Amino acid sequence: MAAARPARARALLQQSVSARLQVRPPESGSEAQWVEIQRGLVIYICFFKGADEDLVPKIVDTLLNVKLSENENGEFVSVLDLPGNVLIIPQATLGGKPKGRKMQYHANIEKEKGLELYSQFVTLCEKELAANAKCREAGVLVKHGTYGNRQVLQLDTNGPYTHLIEF
Numbered sequence: 001m002a003a004a005r006p007a008r009a010r011a012l013l014q015q016s017v018s019a020r021l022q023v024r025p026p027e028s029g030s031e032a033q034w035v036e037i038q039r040g041l042v043i044y045i046c047f048f049k050g051a052d053e054d055l056v057p058k059i060v061d062t063l064l065n066v067k068l069s070e071n072e073n074g075e076f077v078s079v080l081d082l083p084g085n086v087l088i089i090p091q092a093t094l095g096g097k098p099k100g101r102k103m104q105y106h107a108n109i110e111k112e113k114g115l116e117l118y119s120q121f122v123t124l125c126e127k128e129l130a131a132n133a134k135c136r137e138a139g140v141l142v143k144h145g146t147y148g149n150r151q152v153l154q155l156d157t158n159g160p161y162t163h164l165i166e167f
Contacts, residue, residue: 006107007166008051010094011063012044015070015161019087021145022152032152035143040084041069042155043125046094047109047117056117059167060124068163083135086125088144089153090118115147 019042024033043063067076069084079086092114096103109117126142129135145151 006048006050008048008055009059009167010046010048011059011165011167012091012094013063013066013068013163013165014042014044014155015068015157015159016040016042016085016087017156017158019156020154021087021089021143023146023149025152035087035145037085037087037141037143040082040086040140041079042087042089044089044091044094045118045121046091047114048095048107049109051109051113051117053117053120055167056120056124060121060128062165062167064125064128066163066165068161070158080129080132080135083129083132083138083140085141085143086129088122088125088142089151090114090145090147111148118147 016037016039018036018038020034020036022032022034026032064080065078067078069077069079069082071077071082092105092108093103095105095108097107108114122142122144129140129142
């Protein structure tokens, strides 16, 4: 039996009734900056060493088309079919592994390459939702966090309804 190839990315998905992400903390003389969505999907994404540009379309296709969202009839549909908003959050801690009493992140991609892939991921999600007629008609939004920064999240979910998917 062949050894399993190590994961190149990990995504955590949560249904959202509403979500609010602080993308810039308050500074003297200015308030914090937030992005927010209503009903839809929160996607936490982490890229590992070995991830490349060819992987991003596969991730986007899978995450936007997987049937995880419950519609008004109780049927499970994709976020595209709901239609629902999407909040994308870079989440390097998804790559952590415990060693003793500490977490290590040796499998995570280098910061510059991670930023490139994250930016490509966000752009492709925006394009896919904009190309979908249901999403366009409903005025669906794609919002996202900032790569490499701590962020504050406020999430209301109709669950917990959380799924971890590796690529």
